[in-house]
Amino acid sequence: MLLRAPKPGKLECVVCCYEYSRSDRVPRVLHCSHTFCAPCLEKMSKLDGGIRCVSCPLCRWITCTPVSLTLSGALWVNTDIWDQILEAQQWRKQDAVEDFNITKTQLIETTLTPAVCRTTVNLLKDRPLRRPASRSLLDTREERRT
Numbered sequence: 001m002l003l004r005a006p007k008p009g010k011l012e013c014v015v016c017c018y019e020y021s022r023s024d025r026v027p028r029v030l031h032c033s034h035t036f037c038a039p040c041l042e043k044m045s046k047l048d049g050g051i052r053c054v055s056c057p058l059c060r061w062i063t064c065t066p067v068s069l070t071l072s073g074a075l076w077v078n079t080d081i082w083d084q085i086l087e088a089q090q091w092r093k094q095d096a097v098e099d100f101n102i103t104k105t106q107l108i109e110t111t112l113t114p115a116v117c118r119t120t121v122n123l124l125k126d127r128p129l130r131r132p133a134s135r136s137l138l139d140t141r142e143e144r145r146t
Helices: 038-044 079-126 137-145
Strands: 027-029 035-037 046-048 051-055 062-066
Touching: 027 079, 035 038, 038 051
Parallel strands: none
Antiparallel strands: 027 035, 046 051, 051 062
């Protein structure tokens, strides 16, 4: 199954501009099919006797529910957005892991690599020079005699 990252901006309430969530900002559908988060719907609702009414801020369609039910209990959850919330969380988690790995790699490259190079240079400075391997054993014996 090929997963695509959810489109940015589609997962946020157009009233408050906060992202929908599966806990406190649940996406609820009005009777006109527009979706808003539950807290915004609660703020926009008006009580009129035994009926609670919400006027859609996009099309002005009025959605009415009985007062005996909460708006969250009376209005459907937008299941398309509900599913995308989980996908978006998975993408954010995957991006965070990738960002962490990139940052870790950059940190290693910028901090350890120069230190390793400096250590190697210092070790080479302290190391005595070796004779070239092309010199024969006889040449070295002759140098010792003289």
